Amino acid sequence: MNKLDFHRPASLAEALALMPASGDGGQAWLAGGQSLLAAMKLGMAKPSLLVDLQDVPGLCDIRVETGPDGAPALWIGAMATHASVAASETVRTFVPGLAALAGGIADAQVRAMGTIGGSLAHNDPAACWPAGVLAAGATIVTSQREIVADAYFQGLYTTALEAGELIVGVRFPRLQGLHYLKFEQPASRFALVGLAVAHSGAGQVRVAVTGLGMGIVRWPGAEQALCGHFGLPALSAIAPESLQALGDLHASGAYRCHLAGVLVRRCVAALTGEALPRPAPLEPSAVGPVPAPPDTEATPKDGFGGRQLLAAPPPQVWQAILDAQNLQASIPGCEALVQRSPTAYEATVKVGLGPLSVRFQSDVTLRDLQPPHALTMVFVGQAGALGCGQGTARVRFEPTGDGGTMLHWWVQVQLSGRLAQFGNRLVEASSRKLSEEFFERFGRVLGVPAGHLPPPSPWHRLQRLLARWFSLFRK
Ligand SMILES: Cc1cc2nc3c(=O)[nH]c(=O)nc-3n(C[C@H](O)[C@H](O)[C@H](O)COP(=O)(O)OP(=O)(O)OC[C@H]3O[C@@H](n4cnc5c(N)ncnc54)[C@H](O)[C@@H]3O)c2cc1C
Structure with a gap:
């Protein structure tokens, strides 16, 4: 303590x-x-x-009030527990789907203590409340201001809240219907994938998906389809595979996308009363492992990988990635990085995400150097009582023909100690966030403005995982 x-x-x-x-x-x-x-x-x-906050009066209030637009709105105080929302007649009458969402969170003990405000402030990438709040187009009311849901959620464990800012409550507009469903991770009941559909009388439809990897997101394709006609036939042409989803120990990205497609149909059927058709058999490819980059040779069985396009030739990228100063500037939270020899570094990295903060001490050794074509990084990282991790990252530098470099990488890792028990969902999700930051920073170190990089794709999402390595096991 x-x-x-x-x-x-x-x-x-x-x-x-x-x-x-x-x-x-x-x-x-x-x-x-x-x-x-x-x-x-x-x-x-x-x-x-x-x-x-438990003794602060008024923070548990649940009531219908007049919203800023003069229409009735549902107010749920930040300290209202999931259990109290689930049991509230006011919520059940105003937006029954929110009561059902709250009643499906975790187990009775967690529902008795966990709060809507805590859930929204924490913004776990697999949490249920963010889906309901974003789909409903609710407003988060804080001690300082009012933040619409679209502006509030900013990615993994990240929100628009400033340090010390307090969520006072959440205001939900009147909706024609809202339905939330999740495919549960059975141990925690967090969403492997969770999806909320909300529609208003004005024909507006919002679809929010949780559990895809990087935090709560809307699904514009499904929203557009449903705005035209709110019913199952409108979903016949939606493409769940267009969602960006990450794979992990529990499910591949492709499987998560598939689940989103199943859940959106079930939510709409629940709201319209339509009968669901019998599900088509799964294509084997829909549930298989995340494919390796197509041009990565001899993909190992375990691990994950990706690609990064850089606007500099391989020799320049090679020099940059080996340079201790560049690495320190690229690694998020890197407090110190010392080059012990031409092929060995030590680094101290403080990883902070929302309320979480862990300091890692790491040794990194470079092997199989084939300048400027390929190298292997071997990591050994200690996080004190939390345990340790070790892994390898194979990196290949491919010239693009227009003076750039396509960086291919594949990482394998083993965690031990508490990191292994606790880490799979949280550490992997955190790592994705950190890896995104790593490549953004590395691009800037190379003088490539972030805007010049191609838009995010599933592969670009995967590449974020590499930063996990730099962040968690380098120091
Ligand atoms: C075993 C288990 C299973 C779970 N399963 C699910 C699940 O299936 N679905 C799901 O959605 N969630 C799940 N959760 C999370 C749970 O729903 C909690 O609501 C959530 O963890 C937040 O907890 P809390 O309200 O106690 O907040 P705390 O843990 O007390 O706080 C969390 C964070 O929010 C900040 N915070 C708290 N209140 C405010 C406020 N009013 N303003 C600003 N910042 C604030 C705190 O400083 C802290 O950083 C699970 C949790 C456990 C332990």
Whole structure:
């Protein structure tokens, strides 16, 4: 247990006065503790100040009020637990689908303690509430402002909240219907994939998908199809494979896309009362492993990989990736990086995502050097009591013919200790976020503005995983 200050204020004004306006990230609101305390136990969050919200009056309120547009709106206070939302007659009457969503979260113990505000602030990439809030087009009301859902969710564990900003409650507009379904990860009941469809009387339809890997997203293809005609026939031509989804231990990206296609049909059928046709048999390719980059030779059985297009020739990229200063500038949270020899580095990396923070000490050795064509990086990383990890990254530099380089990589990793127990969903998801940052930074180091890079594709999503390596096991 780390030393910390704990306060349990009895009013909103007292709570806000306790929280420094521009925190250094060491201060946290405490709701039900269902995510924060677990992260603290694992050493992944180390707040120096906890402000417990459970005695603040009014934060658990659930009511129908008049919204800013004069229409009735549903208000759910930030400290309303999932159980209280599920049981609320007000919610069941106003948007029954939200009560059902809350009732499907986790187990009875978690529902009794976990809150809508904590869930939205944490913004877990597989959480249920973000799907309901984004599909409904709700507004998150904080101690400082009102944030529409489209602007609030900003990716993995990332929201528009500023340090110390408190979610006071969420305002939901009147909807004609909202339905949320998830295909559960059976151990936690988090969504392997979860999907919410909301439609208003004005013919507007919003579809939000959770569990695809990088945080909650809308599905424009399904929305457009359903706006024309709200019913199952409108979904005949949607292309779930156009969604960007990442694979992990539990499911491949292709399987997650397939699930989204199944869930959107089931949600629409639930809202329209249409009968679902018998499901077509799965194409084997829809449930198979994520394919390797087509031009990666001899793809190993385990691991993951991707490609990155860089606007510099291979010799320049080769030099850049071996340069300690460039690496330090590219690795998110890299506090120190020392080159011990031409082929060995040591690095200290602090990984911070939302309330989570872990410091890794890593040794990196370069092997099988074939300049400027290929190399292998061997990583060994220690995260103290959390355990350690080791892995290899095979990197290949392919000239593109127009002076650029296509970087191909394939990574294999083994975790041990608590990282292995806890890490699969959280660490892998976190790694994707960090790898995205790594390649954005590396592109900038090479003088390639981010806008010149091609738009994200499934492969570009996968490449983010490489940054995990740099971030988690380098130092
Ligand atoms: C075993 C298990 C299974 C779960 N399964 C699911 C599931 O199936 N679906 C699902 O959606 N979720 C699931 N969860 C998550 C659960 O729903 C919690 O709601 C969520 O973890 C947030 O917990 P909390 O409300 O206690 O917030 P806390 O853990 O107390 O806080 C989480 C974060 O939010 C911040 N925070 C809290 N309140 C506020 C506020 N008002 N304003 C600003 N910041 C705030 C905290 O500082 C902290 O950073 C599961 C959790 C567990 C432990």
